[in-house]
Amino acid sequence: MRDEYRLRADCARCCGLCCVASAFDADQGFGFDKPAHTACRNLDNHHCTIHDELRVRGFPACATFDCYGAGQWVTQQLFAGKSWQTSPEIAARMFRLYPRYRGLHELMALLELAMRRLSPAAAVPLEQWLHEIEEICQSGVDAVCSVDVEALTKNVRALVREQVRR
Numbered sequence: 001m002r003d004e005y006r007l008r009a010d011c012a013r014c015c016g017l018c019c020v021a022s023a024f025d026a027d028q029g030f031g032f033d034k035p036a037h038t039a040c041r042n043l044d045n046h047h048c049t050i051h052d053e054l055r056v057r058g059f060p061a062c063a064t065f066d067c068y069g070a071g072q073w074v075t076q077q078l079f080a081g082k083s084w085q086t087s088p089e090i091a092a093r094m095f096r097l098y099p100r101y102r103g104l105h106e107l108m109a110l111l112e113l114a115m116r117r118l119s120p121a122a123a124v125p126l127e128q129w130l131h132e133i134e135e136i137c138q139s140g141v142d143a144v145c146s147v148d149v150e151a152l153t154k155n156v157r158a159l160v161r162e163q164v165r166r
Contacts, residue, residue, distance in 0.1 A: 007068045007109045014071035015083035016046040018102075021095040029061030037095050046083065067098075068105035074098050078141065097141060103149040107156050108133050114160045122163055129156055 019040040024030035034040055042050045042059075054063040074097055075081060084091040111130040115123040133152075136143050 007105055007112065009067050009069060010072045011047065014046070014067075014075045015085070015094075016040075016043050016048075017071045017074060017084065017094060017098045018065060018067050019043040019048060020084055021098045024061075029059065031058040031062070037091070066106075066109075067102050068109045070098060070102035070105040073105065073137070074101050097144065100144050100147075100149055101137065103153060104133050104137055104144065104147075107153060108137075110160060111156065114164055118163060122166060125159060126163060129159065 016039070020038065020043065021036060023036040024032065024034035024040065026033050032041075040048070042048050048054070048062070050057050050059070054060070074094055075083075078097060079090060079094060082090055084094045108130055111126045111133070115126050115130070118126070133156075136147055
């Protein structure tokens with residue numbers, strides 16, 4: 001999984017999962033309330049019709065959102081480029097998996113960022129966690145679904161704080 005772009009969103013290789021799978025809350029900067037598993041009204045053919053105007057149109061949270069490559073990972077690696085629009089079954093699976101992969105990808109991005117701030121010796125425990133999370137992602141759906149992403153996030157963030165404070 002390691003390459004320069006693996007933790008960067010590539011919307012052209014995704015099917016708009018962040019605009020469908022997630023719920024939006026207008027009070028949090030999304031322009032309007034939207035339930036999860038419902039396409040954003042600004043989504044057309046897997047692309048945002050107001051992407052260049054998100055901030056001025058009242059969507060600052062969308063403008064700063066980053067899936068850290070989880071959208072294209074789910075779309076390309078797990079579903080061979082299929083869309084949530086293919087079938088209700090595929091949509092249900094994508095909507096279940098996307099937030100899990102997004103959480104894991106965000107942790108990997110956090111670990112990489114923290115490792116750049118540390119000496120090589122201090123970065124070793126973070127490197128071990130990064131490798132473990134990469135392995136989970138590459139092991140497939142069953143492995144990802146068996147992980148308590150919230151607990152893992154708590155543990156990794158605590159470790160990052162501890163290593164960075166040293």
